[in-house]
Amino acid sequence: MSFIARSTLKAAGKAAVARQFSTSVARMQFAPGPLLHFTEDEEMFRETVAKFAQEVIGPKVREMDENENMDPSIVQGMFDNGLMGIETPEQYGGAEASFTSAILVVEELAKVDPSVSVMNDVHNTLASTCIRKWGSKAIQDKFSERLATKEVGAFALSEAGSGSDAFAMKTTAKKNADGDYVINGSKMWITNSQEAGIFLVFANADPSAGYKGITCFVVTKDTPGFSIAKKEKKLGIRASSTCVLNFDDVVVKKEDILGEFGKGYKIAIECLNEGRIGIAAQMSGLAMGAFEKATGYCFNDRKQFGQYIGDFQGMQFQFAQAAVEIEASRLLIYNAARLKEKGVPFTKEAAYAKLYASQVAGNVASKAVEWVGGVGFTREETLEKFYRDAKIGAIYEGTSNIQLQTIAKFLQKESRQ
Numbered sequence: 001m002s003f004i005a006r007s008t009l010k011a012a013g014k015a016a017v018a019r020q021f022s023t024s025v026a027r028m029q030f031a032p033g034p035l036l037h038f039t040e041d042e043e044m045f046r047e048t049v050a051k052f053a054q055e056v057i058g059p060k061v062r063e064m065d066e067n068e069n070m071d072p073s074i075v076q077g078m079f080d081n082g083l084m085g086i087e088t089p090e091q092y093g094g095a096e097a098s099f100t101s102a103i104l105v106v107e108e109l110a111k112v113d114p115s116v117s118v119m120n121d122v123h124n125t126l127a128s129t130c131i132r133k134w135g136s137k138a139i140q141d142k143f144s145e146r147l148a149t150k151e152v153g154a155f156a157l158s159e160a161g162s163g164s165d166a167f168a169m170k171t172t173a174k175k176n177a178d179g180d181y182v183i184n185g186s187k188m189w190i191t192n193s194q195e196a197g198i199f200l201v202f203a204n205a206d207p208s209a210g211y212k213g214i215t216c217f218v219v220t221k222d223t224p225g226f227s228i229a230k231k232e233k234k235l236g237i238r239a240s241s242t243c244v245l246n247f248d249d250v251v252v253k254k255e256d257i258l259g260e261f262g263k264g265y266k267i268a269i270e271c272l273n274e275g276r277i278g279i280a281a282q283m284s285g286l287a288m289g290a291f292e293k294a295t296g297y298c299f300n301d302r303k304q305f306g307q308y309i310g311d312f313q314g315m316q317f318q319f320a321q322a323a324v325e326i327e328a329s330r331l332l333i334y335n336a337a338r339l340k341e342k343g344v345p346f347t348k349e350a351a352y353a354k355l356y357a358s359q360v361a362g363n364v365a366s367k368a369v370e371w372v373g374g375v376g377f378t379r380e381e382t383l384e385k386f387y388r389d390a391k392i393g394a395i396y397e398g399t400s401n402i403q404l405q406t407i408a409k410f411l412q413k414e415s416r417q
């Protein structure tokens with residue numbers, strides 16, 4: 001089901017660029033607006049996604065979680081609604097919209113289902129972004145349209161022995177007689193891998209150079225020697241696939257190296273700096289979804305001792321505290337997103353956003369189950385699911401400890417400047 005024609009989204013993206021240009025001089029004379037204000041085009045994305053999420057994803061959330069499987073019609077629906085090529089240039093079938101639009105999409109999807117949200121996030125903010133930023137013209141011509149219109153993307157960095165220590169990977173790529181590369185090794189915890197057709201695979205092509213041998217290759221699912229070995233059974237985001245990938249003499253053409261040889265480590269971490277804003281948005285969407293559901297029930301449905309439980313001050317103070325935390329996490333996210341759009345450094349701010357939004361999501365989802373009591377604890381409602389789904393926020397795309405370490409490194413450097 002398509003809620004909005006892709007051509008409308010494309011036109012919106014184009015109009016945004018034109019407006020930005022024509023008003024750039026005028027803008028310089030005004031103070032920047034509040035972070036919670038968005039452009040018309042961003043609002044349009046948000047409304048489209050909210051409708052899609054409620055009407056199409058909502059009815060399938062429980063079943064997908066129980067079956068630990070993403071319904072293919074949801075993935076198709078995201079392509080049909082132009083949600084899989086948000087920043088992708090129009091010429092490749094994308095909407096050429098802002099990074100903030102991509103972030104708002106992730107947030108809106110997570111209000112209903114964080115599993116669908118992370119699929120969209122990894123596809124847009126990691127896979128498509130890497131191709132757009134580092135791909136040669138030939139790579140962009142070959143993969144961008146496929147990613148925007150029909151094939152899911154995945155980002156294969158982690159391995160059994162290299163999670164936080166990502167650059168210690170053991171997967172290798174050796175040059176063969178034709179000048180192409182032969183990949184051998186295994187990747188672990190790879191999001192989207194069951195649905196994906198296009199994988200960005202990081203392998204060390206010159207281990208003697210340490211992490212400066214890491215190179216990024218674009219590998220398609222049908223490449224001989226490439227296989228999905230195992231699908232993980234998880235605590236949360238169970239409809240999102242997380243698999244082990246095996247590479248057994250997988251030959252990749254030299255033309256399918258993404259970016260420069262030996263620069264894979266930079267591609268990975270620079271992309272993750274952006275991706276972390278996306279995961280933060282997934283977490284703030286989750287917190288909002290749990291909060292709205294739980295407070296709606298407390299204010300309007302459940303009575304005890306002759307009044308709505310939301311009328312007790314003890315409950316209201318908890319709601320107020322959670323509301324402030326959610327707002328603060330959103331402000332950190334939109335600030336990091338706007339800094340990135342402006343082309344100024346945002347790594348520290350992205351780490352703030354990811355760290356804090358995942359903490360808030362954990363707290364709010366836990367409180368939401370408690371507020372709704374027995375009903376919140378059952379699987380009739382999705383509150384227990386939000387609670388399970390929240391845990392991953394502190395783990396993927398850089399654990400909370402990695403975010404703290406990133407922030408601390410900046411503080412140290414700033415203090416010694």
Ligand code: CAA
Nearest residue numbers: 157158163164165166167191269270272347396397398402
């Ligand atoms: N931004 C830009 N560059 C960075 C960086 C950052 N945040 N952190 C490190 N670097 C660069 C350094 O500048 C250095 O490069 P140069 O040699 O060119 O100067 C290089 O990386 C190594 O730096 P360090 O020695 O300080 O870093 P390290 O080796 O101790 O750790 C790291 C670096 C692996 C990036 C680590 O900080 C990190 O972020 N680990 C987490 C990995 C991660 O996020 N994995 C996510 C997997 S994908 C995923 O989760 C997707 C999903 O499923 C949803």
